[in-house]
Amino acid sequence: MSPTVVPGIPALHREVRLAARAEGELTAHHFMIAEVPVPEPEPGQVLVRNRVMAVTAAMRTQMTGIRLPMASFVPGQALWGSAVGEVVAAPGGGFTPGELVHHPYGWREFAAVEESRVRSLAEDPLPTPAAHLSQGATAWGALRLAAEVRPGDTVFISGAAGGVGSMAGQLARRLGAGRVIGSTGSERKAARLRAELGYDDTVVRGAGPIERQLRRAAPDGIDVLLDTVGGEQLTAALAVARADARFALVGALSSQLGGSGAIAPVELDPGLIIMRRVALRGFGLHAHPDLPQEWTKEFGQGLREGSLVFPHALLKGIQQAPRALSELTQGRHIGAVLVEL
Structure with missing residues (x-):
């Protein structure tokens, strides 16, 4: 059966893969950018066009081969991490195209995500999608x-x-x-x-x-x-x-x-x-699944009042994601390090 064609969605997109286990300082050689078909969501999934993603220090450790309490990245496969994007296809009907959502599959321009791993941001009062990636x-x-x-x-x-x-x-x-x-x-x-x-x-x-x-x-x-x-x-x-x-x-x-x-x-x-x-x-x-919602309310109020600020660096384009993680490990920035896709 041929893939379903959704207007406005390209046939191909880019994702960042782990090229080699990280030893020593991160360089471009640890990553590769692959152009692959945009995934078609299966039953129980939604297709998300990612808008912004975060890089974190834990990702540097996940690039090594050491044993961790979390899953490690796999050479030849795409990395992952927190991202915010817009739903573009929702065959199961649990989400609406155009809805802003948070999910754990960054490092790619489009992601097919299990509905159970998608959190709607429709009711969260934050001024920008990037603010949802605050730590x-x-x-x-x-x-x-x-x-x-x-x-x-x-x-x-x-x-x-x-x-x-x-x-x-x-x-x-x-x-x-x-x-x-x-x-x-x-x-x-x-x-x-x-x-x-x-x-x-x-x-x-x-x-x-x-x-x-x-x-x-x-x-x-x-x-x-x-x-x-x-x-x-x-x-x-x-x-x-x-x-x-x-x-x-x-x-x-x-x-x-x-x-x-x-x-x-x-x-x-x-x-x-x-x-x-x-x-x-x-x-x-x-261990605290209800805390993000509590935090979002507190954060939104603080941002509106001016009593809180959100320090962050924003690099533009998925091709900048490897650089963003490298600069984070070098201590180049203050606050969160984000990539606009």
Whole structure:
């Protein structure tokens, strides 16, 4: 049977595939752009024309061959990740052509997606499709649910210039934190964190021992850690933790952005954890399916009021997706890194 022809849909589209497992710095040779037939949705699927997609640090790790708690990318096959697009065909009738939706199949111009993996954005009050790819839901959930930020808390956020961290400083302040400290990789970024994104002080990697800098920034210790980095920054935070501190762990950038992409174990002092009653909790958005809707309401209100901003870089064209991920791993941007397709 010949494919169904839908007006306005081309016969071919482009997708980005993994050309080779990633070892060392990412280059164009790790990717290939293939031109392939636009998929025809099967029963229970919708066809989506992607408009914007996100790249994240976890994708660098997924390009390696190491064992992960998530699926790894497969050489010769298309990558995937969060994307927002418009439904162009919905044979099952569960969605309407033209409807804006979120789904997990970026890195391609068109995607045939199972209806169960598509979330309608028709009722979500955000000003642009790109705003739906903010990592603020992770920051919001980690700070509110896992770390339970309280009025007056001193909060330390590692990786403060990333997609999560650039929202987390603002949200810690929104939740009542008394002092917010963030770590980043350069003084240029640190200045922007302090001027624009809710941070009172900063710790800069390479400007001296992290623990010494953190003690200067938080002389009375910290109550909360939102950790996206791990490594030395996690051990430094434990060293300056106050009694009953709450740590929310959401990422491991120290290994994800390293040359090998390998998981890097962290040695923590159990005596400090016990003596100071430090609570360490991992947080993942997948365990909180209702949180994105709650976050979208909060985010939309903050954007309309001007009390929240969405820092992001936007590269244009699917051919820029490999560059976007490479630049993210090099720390070139502040906030989320997105690609307009």
